[in-house]
Amino acid sequence: MKNVMRDLFVALLVGFALFLSGCASESETPKPEAPKVKEKILRISTTTDPTSLDPRLVRDLPTVTPLHMLYEGLKRATFGGKIEPALAEETTISPDLKTYTFKLRESKWSDGTSLTAHDFVYTWKSLLDPKFPAPNAYQLYVIKGAKAANEGNGSLDDVAIKALDAQTLQVELESPTPYFEELLATHFYLPVKQDGTEPNNLISNGPFMLDHWDRNDELVAVKNPQYWDVDTVNLDKVVLIPLDDHTALQMFETEELGWTGSPMSTLPADTLDALQSSGRLAVAPAAGTYFFRFNTAMTPLHNKKLRRAFALAINRKDLTQHVIQGNHQPALGLIPPSLGFFVTGYFQDDDTTRAWYLFQEGLEEIGISKDELPPIVLCYTNGDRNHKIAQAVQQQWNKTFGISVKLNACESQLFFDKRKSGAYQIALGSWFADIRDPINFLDVFKSRKTSTNNTGWENVQYKTLLELSSLEMDQEKRKSILRNAEGVLMDQMPIAPLFYSSLNYLKQNDIINVYLSELGYLDFKYADIGEIVEES
Amino acid sequence: MREDLRYFLGKLSTLFLSLFIIISLTFFLMKAIPGDPFADEQALPTEIHEALQQHYGLKDPWYTQYGNYLVTVITWDFGPSFKYRDRSVNDIINKGFPVSAVLGLEALVLALSGGILLGTVAALKANQWQDYTAMLAATLGISIPSFIMATLLQFFLSVKLGWLPVARWGTFTQSILPAVSLAAMPMAFIARLTRSNMLEVMQQEYIRTARTKGLSEMTIITQHALRNALLPLFPYVGQLAANILTGSFIIEKIFSIPGLGQWFVNSISNRDYTVIMGTTVFYSIILLGAIFIMDLLYGLMDPRITQRS
Numbered sequence: 135m136k137n138v139m140r141d142l143f144v145a146l147l148v149g150f151a152l153f154l155s156g157c158a159s160e161s162e163t164p165k166p167e168a169p170k171v172k173e174k175i176l177r178i179s180t181t182t183d184p185t186s187l188d189p190r191l192v193r194d195l196p197t198v199t200p201l202h203m204l205y206e207g208l209k210r211a212t213f214g215g216k217i218e219p220a221l222a223e224e225t226t227i228s229p230d231l232k233t234y235t236f237k238l239r240e241s242k243w244s245d246g247t248s249l250t251a252h253d254f255v256y257t258w259k260s261l262l263d264p265k266f267p268a269p270n271a272y273q274l275y276v277i278k279g280a281k282a283a284n285e286g287n288g289s290l291d292d293v294a295i296k297a298l299d300a301q302t303l304q305v306e307l308e309s310p311t312p313y314f315e316e317l318l319a320t321h322f323y324l325p326v327k328q329d330g331t332e333p334n335n336l337i338s339n340g341p342f343m344l345d346h347w348d349r350n351d352e353l354v355a356v357k358n359p360q361y362w363d364v365d366t367v368n369l370d371k372v373v374l375i376p377l378d379d380h381t382a383l384q385m386f387e388t389e390e391l392g393w394t395g396s397p398m399s400t401l402p403a404d405t406l407d408a409l410q411s412s413g414r415l416a417v418a419p420a421a422g423t424y425f426f427r428f429n430t431a432m433t434p435l436h437n438k439k440l441r442r443a444f445a446l447a448i449n450r451k452d453l454t455q456h457v458i459q460g461n462h463q464p465a466l467g468l469i470p471p472s473l474g475f476f477v478t479g480y481f482q483d484d485d486t487t488r489a490w491y492l493f494q495e496g497l498e499e500i501g502i503s504k505d506e507l508p509p510i511v512l513c514y515t516n517g518d519r520n521h522k523i524a525q526a527v528q529q530q531w532n533k534t535f536g537i538s539v540k541l542n543a544c545e546s547q548l549f550f551d552k553r554k555s556g557a558y559q560i561a562l563g564s565w566f567a568d569i570r571d572p573i574n575f576l577d578v579f580k581s582r583k584t585s586t587n588n589t590g591w592e593n594v595q596y597k598t599l600l601e602l603s604s605l606e607m608d609q610e611k612r613k614s615i616l617r618n619a620e621g622v623l624m625d626q627m628p629i630a631p632l633f634y635s636s637l638n639y640l641k642q643n644d645i646i647n648v649y650l651s652e653l654g655y656l657d658f659k660y661a662d663i664g665e666i667v668e669e670s
Numbered sequence: 671m672r673e674d675l676r677y678f679l680g681k682l683s684t685l686f687l688s689l690f691i692i693i694s695l696t697f698f699l700m701k702a703i704p705g706d707p708f709a710d711e712q713a714l715p716t717e718i719h720e721a722l723q724q725h726y727g728l729k730d731p732w733y734t735q736y737g738n739y740l741v742t743v744i745t746w747d748f749g750p751s752f753k754y755r756d757r758s759v760n761d762i763i764n765k766g767f768p769v770s771a772v773l774g775l776e777a778l779v780l781a782l783s784g785g786i787l788l789g790t791v792a793a794l795k796a797n798q799w800q801d802y803t804a805m806l807a808a809t810l811g812i813s814i815p816s817f818i819m820a821t822l823l824q825f826f827l828s829v830k831l832g833w834l835p836v837a838r839w840g841t842f843t844q845s846i847l848p849a850v851s852l853a854a855m856p857m858a859f860i861a862r863l864t865r866s867n868m869l870e871v872m873q874q875e876y877i878r879t880a881r882t883k884g885l886s887e888m889t890i891i892t893q894h895a896l897r898n899a900l901l902p903l904f905p906y907v908g909q910l911a912a913n914i915l916t917g918s919f920i921i922e923k924i925f926s927i928p929g930l931g932q933w934f935v936n937s938i939s940n941r942d943y944t945v946i947m948g949t950t951v952f953y954s955i956i957l958l959g960a961i962f963i964m965d966l967l968y969g970l971m972d973p974r975i976t977q978r979s
Contacts, residue, residue, distance in 0.1 A: 349762075
């Protein structure tokens with residue numbers, strides 16, 4: 135027993151010595167640069183590990199990028215938001231605009247088997263199966279019979295998705311859907327091979343295929359030799375690495391990464407200024423808007439004039455330029471200009487005079503004085519940026535109205551719970567588009583019961599306009615209907631727009647032709663790593 | 671021997687009782703916090719949301735859920751993660767724990783060897799420059815939080831000097847910075863503890879006796895002094911081992927190490943119920959196991975303990 139202690143002590147000493155010598159020997163021998171054929175490898179940092187590689191299960195934005203790498207649907211979105219034919223070589227639309235017939239090109243899965251119309255039928259029907267836990271099933275509800283089948287009120291056999299033959303797919307819609315081709319380019323409609331979604335044996339059909347995925351360590355995709363358009367693909371390998379944001383930036387500096395920042399990760403806020411002034415920061419618009427929700431079911435914000443007063447008194451220019459970093463643009467409407475639809479502002483930013491009058495009139499309408507106004511509470515999820523926004527607006531409201539606004543920051547799941555149950559007065563929120571169409575924003579507030587609404591607001595005219603828009607096939611007329619709907623929303627103001635979001639990122643100079651979608655994902659089909667151009 | 675056995679059985683039953691209490695508390699606390707795993711900034715349609723809850727058994731009455739949960743713990747099959755759909759909790763533990771454990775072991779060896787060495791040297795050279803240097807280092811080690819230590823090391827040694835990899839996991843060089851960052855605080859603590867115990871022990875009568883017997887200073891220190899000086903370390907080391915082997919959230923995040931540490935924290939903010947349960951139960955087993963083993967060793971090293979109880 136006496137010797138145990140001594141042995142232990144000696145063992146520890148030896149361990150310590152070994153550790154030190156280990157450090158020394160490893161750092162002394164420089165790694166020899168193995169001469170090899172130069173592969174084009176793009177390494178990208180992500181904030182979180184992809185949640186799943188089965189497109190039917192994915193809801194989070196960061197995972198959409200690997201899905202578009204690995205899979206390809208009937209259509210593909212590309213530069214400028216253009217929808218190009220992908221697996222669907224030809225698309226025929228019936229005169230009543232409800233039946234789409236797709237002629238599929240000959241293509242193969244990564245395991246060499248043929249991809250047919252039956253694979254699409256399998257994927258979409260499995261997605262709608264009530265027994266399958268698909269969070270995105272509702273994105274397919276435009277298809278005839280889909281909603282009923284998914285909610286268990288109809289049979290899957292009645293869903294109007296048919297394979298006429300191996301290369302012909304026919305889909306009948308519930309009603310004309312002007313944005314159906316946009317939907318077909320999203321990850322919700324990507325095909326999967328039956329029994330091929332196991333991450334250890336993933337079978338896919340996109341420009342790249344899975345080489346290996348070590349959870350929380352790296353996801354490596356390599357060029358897919360079976361891809362029908364493989365000659366267009368330039369990169370040999372794409373590697374996604376989950377990294378802490380600061381660590382990612384340091385690895386970018388040491389050129390271990392080709393791309394960091396949006397949309398897969400976030401650049402640390404405290405570095406944005408320095409990166410911008412050094413001219414290295416790249417900025418692109420996102421199809422996303424930040425806004426405050428007002429709880430219109432609760433006094434005093436059931437009063438429209440008060441809501442408008444609060445919205446008009448916000449100084450968005452100050453907010454985006456001085457309070458938060460990241461090149462976001464002041465929002466004077468709901469739909470971001472990056473979608474290329476409307477540019478109108480519906481009100482004036484920082485209109486404190488009108489806000490003050492509206493505030494007085496609102497109080498009068500409710501019949502209370504300023505001192506009788508119940509305390510206003512602003513809710514938001516924890517986070518540095520949210521806190522800065524809340525504090526700035528708190529100050530602006532205090533200055534304009536002379537009232538004190540309470541701030542209430544909570545953990546995200548708690549916040550969602552409060553928002554859902556309507557236990558809030560004003561809540562910070564955002565919406566990022568699933569498709570490049572204004573309807574995607576306007577539908578958020580379609581009716582009181584819409585799960586995304588949460589403001590308790592509903593308007594017959596607004597609802598009618600939205601329904602009308604889906605029947606209108608003339609693009610210009612449809613636009614003007616949707617613009618009118620946005621006008622109603624901005625007059626009633628169940629929400630106060632704050633800013634349109636931007637994507638801030640860094641990429642090495644030699645990386646070209648990456649399609650950065652406003653929807654918040656990257657497409658590497660056409661990407662390339664060129665010769666490094668030295669800037670003198 | 672009887673007393674030894676009673677001591678052993680007593681500790682063992684405490685272990686199982688504590689485990690059961692922790693397992694149950696985890697369940698009820700988890701259910702008590704509002705929010706659910708499927709809520710998101712872009713809310714799902716109500717019908718879909720409810721269908722998901724139904725699918726994962728979140729709509730069952732609490733006693734059914736609690737019963738199912740106890741079954742999953744006993745059969746050690748926690749099912750799939752709610753957030754990371756195509757991986758199971760067992761998979762997360764099986765893949766993450768070895769990584770965290772290897773890193774933890776490295777840090778543990780470093781902390782113990784470095785700490786005991788520094789503490790002993792400081793005590794033997796009390797109030798000389800060796801003592802002051804060691805204690806200055808220890809004070810710094812205790813006061814600098816591990817994430818600051820990690821960021822500083824990363825910035826200077828990797829980014830500026832390029833000696834070591836910035837982050838990630840796989841080679842020995844990649845493990846050095848995280849191991850040092852993890853070890854710094856416990857090493858400093860162990861050094862201080864060892865120093866003060868050693869100083870006290872060196873004053874004892876039996877050391878003087880050993881000296882008068884003419885034993886060499888080395889023999890006195892390693893065979894007589896250290897044994898008693900290190901005894902108080904045992905309870906601390908048990909807890910430290912459990913903490914450090916199951917991974918550190920912040921260190922794993924900074925160095926992007928695919929260990930278990932991140933899951934503890936992220937699963938709670940995601941309300942990823944199965945992962946919360948799996949990782950918490952796993953952690954408590956390791957923690958209680960480590961404490962149990964340390965208790966036994968402690969009793970073995972110091973017979974007074976078993977007799978007292």
